[in-house]
Amino acid sequence: MSKNAKIRDEARQVNARPPAVILCEPQLGENIGTAARAMANFGLVDLRIVNPRDGWPSEKARAAASRADHVIDNVQVFDSLEAAIADLTFVFATTARSREVPKPVRGPDEAAAKAVELGSKDLAVGYIFGRERWGLNNEEVALADEIVTLPVDPDFASLNIAQAVLVCAYEWRNTATQGALPFRLDEEEHPPATKDDVLRMFEHLEGALDRVTFFRPPERRPHMVRTLRNIFQKASLTDQEVRALRGVIAALEKRETRPPKRGDEEE
Known part of the structure; x- marks a missing residue:
């Protein structure tokens, strides 16, 4: 086995249960698909959808997923957020706005550390993402254990759903693999000059x-x-x-x- 092949194998080793991603009432199939693609990039596979506006299945979602078919094929659809998170042990609500709901607020890196800690004990964790236009309401945030917010510019805080999923998924995998990269320059093939x-x-x-x-x-x-x-x-x-x-x-x-x-x- 080559050195880079060994590095790729090490980058695949994740000893924590990956979190679920819950999209609450997404409006566009394209946004579901790009969120699935972001999940697949970082090894997340459990995508749950609450009342998608245009129904399910969605060919637009599959096309936008760009070959993340394993995520799309296993999507679960629910009639309520309560049902979507019922089997989870710990849930984060993602939001870019200050809330009246008294909960701990974490950055994506802190949330990832908590998710990996719980996942390493095989406990089920989930991230809830809100609607394209206005995100989550206070009642939905109240169902979560903690709030996750990203270090965005307060004057332009709105993110596309897939962008928010990507940031959280990246932080989770970066923590779970301790930053393992899929390849590096092989110094045995390219030794430094004397x-x-x-x-x-x-x-x-x-x-x-x-x-x-x-x-x-x-x-x-x-x-x-x-x-x-x-x-x-x-x-x-x-x-x-x-x-x-x-x-x-x-x-x-x-x-x-x-x-x-x-x-x-x-x-």
């Missing part, structure tokens, strides 16, 4: 520049050399990159250094 190789490249470059009198005036040479070396040091060059740069320098050394005449430029 200092000896980098210094030899510097000497090669500086020698080529000396031959075309790049360092002018001569007394500025030490400062210009330091500047060039600092530029390349910031790049953390690999062995392959140093070889490529040496090849570029060698190719340029074979070019004619006489500046072209004006007529030649036009030709």
Whole structure:
């Protein structure tokens, strides 16, 4: 197994029960589909819908889900929010507005930590998302254990449902996998260059520049050399990159250094 294959397998390992996503009276099938796609991106599969305006199933939702068919195929539809959350142990209500309902208010990262903690004990957690036009009402928020709100600009706080689902799903997976990424640069295939190789490249470059009198005036040479070396040091060059740069320098050394005449430029 390659190193990247192992990394991908590690990124799939989630030891917490994924939360359910509950959409309360969504109006557009497209929004249901894009929410399903956001869920699938981060490993959530339990999508519940309360009284979708245009009914269910929805071909518009399936098309917008962009191949997240496993989420769409398992959608559950309910007549009430109470029925949709009945089997859950802990529920978050997402809202961008201050409420009169006295509940703890969490950011998406704090909510994710709580969801993962409960999910690791195989307890069922859910996030409720409200309608496109006005979100959740106070009675619906009252059914939740805590409120989740995102760190948005208070002057433009409204998010599309799928955007809100995406943020919460991302934070959950980032916490559940401890930030595991699906791939990284394989350092075994691209090892960093040794200092000896980098210094030899510097000497090669500086020698080529000396031959075309790049360092002018001569007394500025030490400062210009330091500047060039600092530029390349910031790049953390690999062995392959140093070889490529040496090849570029060698190719340029074979070019004619006489500046072209004006007529030649036009030709």
